[in-house]
Amino acid sequence: MEKFTKLTGIAAPMPLVNIDTDMIIPKQFLKTIKRSGxxxxxxxEMRYDRxxxxxxxxxLNQPAYRDAEILVAGDNFGCGSSREHAPWALLDxxxxxxxxxxxxxxxFNNCFKNGILPIVLPEEAVAVLMEDARKGSNARMTVDLEAQTVTSSDGQSFSFDVDPFKKHCLLNGLDDIGLTMEKSAAIDAFESKAQQERPWA
Structure with missing residues (x-):
């Protein structure tokens, strides 16, 4: 998983509330187990006609936002079914x-497991950032995970909370597999000892 430390990029405004996972990636595209594509x-269904x-x-079809790396969205983002394809599609x-x-x-939890940082901010702060995002590609926001701040293009800064363990995982690019591999030496030692003690197993 790619590390997330500090991101400065284009933010796309999407002020809709209750954007569910079927809107993010409709059910007909869930046949794959690949994270790419x-x-x-x-x-x-919002991007294309029939x-x-x-x-x-x-x-996201507008020239200013085709390369957006940040999404400023309305309340209750990612509701609905628990499909992990939703963060996969966003990341791809x-x-x-x-x-x-x-x-x-x-x-919210699936985002962290796939290298996406979901940030919860008060309504007033999101309103400021939404308006900043509407300025287009010349207005770039900065998200600093280490400092836990979001800074608008004109320098307004907002602090956000993040679980320390989830922050550690993002900063170090650790998904569930990566966390397991951190313990590889202990796992190898356990398996070696178990093989010696129980060679018949």
Missing amino acids: LGKNLFD DGNELPDFV FGIRCVISTSFADIF
């Missing part, structure tokens, strides 16, 4: 951070 279908043509009014598109007033619990 889902970005093209991120927000599929013939597969881009809808120009959708924010290039989104590394989502800012909202609240998240669904399962989606």
